[in-house]
Amino acid sequence: MADRDWEAEIDIWTERFRHIPDPPAAFANAIRDGWNPEDRQALAAEAAAYAVRHEGWVAQIIGGDWDLVRLDLRDPCGACVRYGGSPYSLSGATPDLPPSPPLPICPSCRHTLNLLTPFFMQSVGTHPEDLAAEAVPYEPIED
Numbered sequence: 148m149a150d151r152d153w154e155a156e157i158d159i160w161t162e163r164f165r166h167i168p169d170p171p172a173a174f175a176n177a178i179r180d181g182w183n184p185e186d187r188q189a190l191a192a193e194a195a196a197y198a199v200r201h202e203g204w205v206a207q208i209i210g211g212d213w214d215l216v217r218l219d220l221r222d223p224c225g226a227c228v229r230y231g232g233s234p235y236s237l238s239g240a241t242p243d244l245p246p247s248p249p250l251p252i253c254p255s256c257r258h259t260l261n262l263l264t265p266f267f268m269q270s271v272g273t274h275p276e277d278l279a280a281e282a283v284p285y286e287p288i289e290d
C-alpha cells in the first residue's frame with residue numbers, strides 16, 4: 148500500500164469529524180480548541196508507526212497462507228465502529244468477502260485484524276458459509 152500522508156489525513160479527518168458522532172478524543176479536543184502542534188505531530192507519528200506494524204503483520208498472515216480475518220474494535224470512534232466484527236479476505240482468496248479496510252482507518256483508532264481460524268469460528272459459533280452475510284465492505288468517506 149502507498150504510504151499515507153498522516154499530516155494531511157489529520158487535517159481531512161478533523162473536518163470530517165465535525166460531522167461524525169463520537170469523534171476520537173484527540174479530534175474532539177482539536178475541534179473545540181484547535182490542534183496543539185505537538186499533539187498533532189505525535190498523533191501523525193503514532194498512526195504512521197501503527198500502519199507500518201500493521202502492514203508487516205498482514206504480510207506475515209498472507210505469507211502463512213491465511214486469508215480470513217475479522218476486524219476487532221478497540222475503543223472505536225463513530226467513523227470506525229460500523230466495521231467491528233466484520234470478516235474480510237486479506238488476499239482475495241475468498242471471493243465472497245470484501246478486502247479489509249486500510250488500518251488505521253482513522254488516525255486515532257487502533258483496531259486489529261484477527262485470524263478467523265476454523266477453531267476460533269467453532270468456538271464463537273460462526274459458520275464459514277455465514278461470513279459473507281456478516282461482512283461490512285469498507286467505504287472510504289467521500290468529502
Ligand SMILES: [Zn+2]
Binds near residue numbers: 171223225227253254
Ligand atoms: Zn476511528
